[in-house]
Amino acid sequence: MTMPQAAPPMSHAAHKIVSLLEQRTGQQLDAGRAWWIDSALQPMLRERGLASLDELVARIAAGGRCEAGLADLVVDALLNQETSFFRDSSVLDQLIGAARDMAGDTQRRLRVWSAACSTGQEPLSLAMLFAEAQEQGGMALPEIRATDISARALLRARSGRYTQFEIQRGLSIRRMMRWFELRDELWEARPELRLRLLYSQQNLMSDPMPAGKFDIVLCRNVLMYLSPAARRAVLERIAGVLRPGGLLVLGAGETVIGHSDALVPSERYRGMYRLAAH
Structure with missing residues (x-):
């Protein structure tokens, strides 16, 4: 029988980011979800021209006016925003x-x-x-x-605006047609709502x-x-x-x-x- 492989150890940079997340929000990320850190932050690394998480952590630690709010952006990117209409x-x-x-x-x-x-x-x-x-x-x-x-x-x-995929998650056709309008390929909640x-x-x-x-x-x-x-x-x-x-x-x-x-x-x-x- 093949034994499940243990999650690879977190890098020093990943540990720093996990600590930042817990300090700011109380949320914890264990070693088994270390992959999520790299995946969630890749768009930010590309946008900022950073080569690695180590460089990102160093930039946050350096602070300065140019990087004001960078830590906030990192935390925001790591938050789980999973949701849907009429959940449970x-x-x-x-x-x-x-x-x-x-x-x-x-x-x-x-x-x-x-x-x-x-x-x-x-x-x-x-x-x-x-x-x-x-x-x-x-x-x-x-x-x-x-x-x-x-x-x-x-x-x-x-904004109250949702994609076709988002609007279909939990929302009946009847409610969709009553409470939302299709605008520029997005479904927008009516102002009265x-x-x-x-x-x-x-x-x-x-x-x-x-x-x-x-x-x-x-x-x-x-x-x-x-x-x-x-x-x-x-x-x-x-x-x-x-x-x-x-x-x-x-x-x-x-x-x-x-x-x-x-x-x-x-x-x-x-x-x-x-x-x-x-």
């Missing part, structure tokens, strides 16, 4: 039901936060669902805030949290990339802006158990989390 749609459907319960008969305007929103498919999915819920039962449209650490991802999110979303750049580890309290926070498929200490820190920070009775939604393979004392599983909504009673 059953979770989002359950979330609409929870939102109806929260609003009750008061028609209070809820506040929703899509953290680490990437290129915007998640907040747009939420905007569509809440618009449809309003039509079906008079539910008030919530305030939807969306944040991401990547300036590049947010630029695309704000885009203008309902408030985007801003934010590092979950270090930047100030959005002001006020939220009824619903989505932070999906982020914790899995973080170190244990970073997971705890992010969860504690989210708990600080979650309204009593509010809900946190994580990715399918993520949990607060063992990572936070401030949050516990919701008894009513499977896979969601609420503030712990004190």
